[in-house]
Amino acid sequence: DSLEKLAMVGSGNFGSALVRxxxxxxxxxxxxxxxxxxxxxxxxxxGKPLTEIINETNENVKYLKxxxxxxxxxxxxxxxxxxxxxxxxxxxxxxxxxxxxxxxIKESVAPGAKVLSAIKGIDFDDNGVVLIxxxxxxxxxADCSVLMGANVANDMASDQFCETTIGYKDAKNGxxxxxxxxxxxxxxxxxxxxxxxxxxxxxKNIVAIGAGYSDGLGYGGNTKAALIRIxxxxxxxxxxMFYPTAGIDxxxxxxxxxxxxxxxxCFGGRNRKCAExxxxxxxxxxxxxxxxxxxxxxxxxxxxxxxxxxxxxxMKNLERAPRFLSDRRAHPGAPLFATPTALCLSLVP
Numbered sequence: 001d002s003l004e005k006l007a008m009v010g011s012g013n014f015g016s017a018l019v020r021x022x023x024x025x026x027x028x029x030x031x032x033x034x035x036x037x038x039x040x041x042x043x044x045x046x047g048k049p050l051t052e053i054i055n056e057t058n059e060n061v062k063y064l065k066x067x068x069x070x071x072x073x074x075x076x077x078x079x080x081x082x083x084x085x086x087x088x089x090x091x092x093x094x095x096x097x098x099x100x101x102x103x104x105i106k107e108s109v110a111p112g113a114k115v116l117s118a119i120k121g122i123d124f125d126d127n128g129v130v131l132i133x134x135x136x137x138x139x140x141x142a143d144c145s146v147l148m149g150a151n152v153a154n155d156m157a158s159d160q161f162c163e164t165t166i167g168y169k170d171a172k173n174g175x176x177x178x179x180x181x182x183x184x185x186x187x188x189x190x191x192x193x194x195x196x197x198x199x200x201x202x203x204k205n206i207v208a209i210g211a212g213y214s215d216g217l218g219y220g221g222n223t224k225a226a227l228i229r230i231x232x233x234x235x236x237x238x239x240x241m242f243y244p245t246a247g248i249d250x251x252x253x254x255x256x257x258x259x260x261x262x263x264x265x266c267f268g269g270r271n272r273k274c275a276e277x278x279x280x281x282x283x284x285x286x287x288x289x290x291x292x293x294x295x296x297x298x299x300x301x302x303x304x305x306x307x308x309x310x311x312x313x314x315m316k317n318l319e320r321a322p323r324f325l326s327d328r329r330a331h332p333g334a335p336l337f338a339t340p341t342a343l344c345l346s347l348v349p
Contacts, residue, residue, distance in 0.1 A: 003033040005110065006180060007086035009101065010093030010119075011040040011054075011075065013270075013298055016064035017153035018092055018118060021183050023073035029179055039082035040075045041097075051075040063298065067157035080108045087113050088180065090147075094299040095121040095132050102139035114173045115140060116166070118147040120201040121301045124308050128316065129242045131198055143170045145177050146194045148201030149256035150264040151186075159185040165257035166190045167197030189255055196252035199239045204262040205302030206309060207231030211266035212275025228266050232259060238309075270295055271302035 006026055008019040019038050026032040040051045045062055054060055054075035058068050076082040079101055083089055087110045091098065098119070115136050123130040133144040149164030156162060164181065166188055168174025174190045182188040191197060210227050232253065239248050252258055266272055277290045285293075291300050 004031055004088050004176065004180075005033045005035075005086045006088050006090070007037045007039070007083045007109075008090045008092065009039045009079070009083065009105070010091060011038050011060060011063065012093065013063045013153040014118065014151065015092035016060040016069075017067070017151070017156040018090065018147075018181070019073055020064070020067060020069050020157070021181055021186055022090070023070040025180055025183060026072060027070060031176075031179065034072050036073050037082045037086070038073055038075045039079050040077055042077035049077065051077045062296075064153060064157050079104050084108045085110050088116070088176065089113055090116045090118060090177075090180075091132075091136065092118040094301065094304075095119045095123060095135075096304070098132065098135065099139070102136075106140050109140070109142075113140070113142055114145070114170075114176065115142045116145045116147055116177050117198070120148065120205060121305050122199070122202045122308055124312050124315075128312050131195065133194055133198055143173050144194070145169070145174055146198045146201070147177070147181065148197050148261060150260035151256075152264055152268045155268075156186065161185050161187075163187045163189060163256040163260065165197050165252075165255040167194040167252075167257070168192060169194055191249065191252055191255060193247065193249045193252045195243050195246040196239060196248040197255070197257045199243070199248075200235060200253065200257045200261060202301075202305050203235040203238060203309070204231070204265050205269075205271045205300075206306045207235070207262060208265040208269055208271040209275040209302045209306065212272035212277075213279045215272065216276040216279025224266060228262055231266075232262055235262070242312075270298060271300055274300055275302075 006022050008015055008022060019036060023036045026034055026036050040054065043050050045053055050062060058071055083105050089105065089109055117133045117136055119132045121132060123132065123135060133146050136142065136144045146167040147164055149162070151162055151164050162185065164186060166174055166177050168190060171192065178188045178190050207227065210231065211224050214223050214227055236253055274287065274290050274294055277294060278287050281290065287303055
């Protein structure tokens with residue numbers, strides 16, 4: 001049996017939008033086994049397990065309401081069973097939940113399985129930045145591609161046209177994952193630059209928080225455009241500062257994972273939305289309270305990434321460096337945060 005067997009670990013808003021496409025493509029292409037398994041962290045919805053509801057209605061009623069999966073997508077609450085024998089495993093869950101799952105996954109997947117991360121965040125250790133794809137490569141001893149792009153899940157769910165970018169290290173695996181995700185309403189571009197693609201996906205959420213603050217404080221499109229432009233320059237600077245030898249290609253920033261994702265996240269997206277509510281509440285509520293209220297169980301990645309970037313900047317004594325690294329005190333007249341770095345530094349005491 002030489003068919004590629006697909007599994008998705010993570011069934012939130014974006015994971016559900018992606019697995020919906022995997023289900024359609026598994027039926028469309030002969031190279032894939034028809035069944036696509038979806039690992040769902042089990043929870044009760046009106047007294048009924050979410051996996052049962054998904055399998056009966058072909059819909060994730062909690063995280064992607066109104067969007068139907070093809071019936072070959074099977075929700076599974078047991079992680080080992082969900083990835084058993086899988087040759088292509090995709091990950092889309094908040095990265096803070098990833099590490100404990102890896103030993104189980106490593107035991108259950110097919111030997112030589114290929115993985116793909118659609119996780120928008122970064123981690124850090126004593127040396128600085130740790131990429132989620134590297135955690136997966138080491139934890140699973142597998143080749144890892146990365147998918148990032150201007151992909152607001154609720155728009156994808158209604159098949160509005162969008163693009164995404166897959167960064168790969170192994171070209172053959174990059175092409176396989178492209179085949180798994182490319183669809184009439186989702187055009188996949190591929191680039192041999194996993195690091196640039198992944199960092200764009202993580203860092204743009206910080207800029208989106210700045211954009212949300214700008215909206216909440218009543219500033220218009222000009223201010224937001226300035227934030228996006230400065231934010232993009234800072235993202236590029238951060239990438240090149242921490243990964244000078246990774247071969248990050250300038251063109252990556254012009255792919256869907258770069259400028260396009262930055263724009264859509266600063267105009268839509270949960271990070272912008274929660275930051276706007278936070279600015280309007282004028283410190284009457286914490287970001288955590290707003291997250292719980294607005295997102296109903298989904299998680300903000302921007303605040304987490306900002307804290308991690310903050311930690312890394314302080315660790316490397318870069319709070320006073322220029323740009324991705326300047327703060328409000330240096331710009332007393334600035335309407336909000338002069339740069340997303342200032343935002344990072346403000347979010348942590």
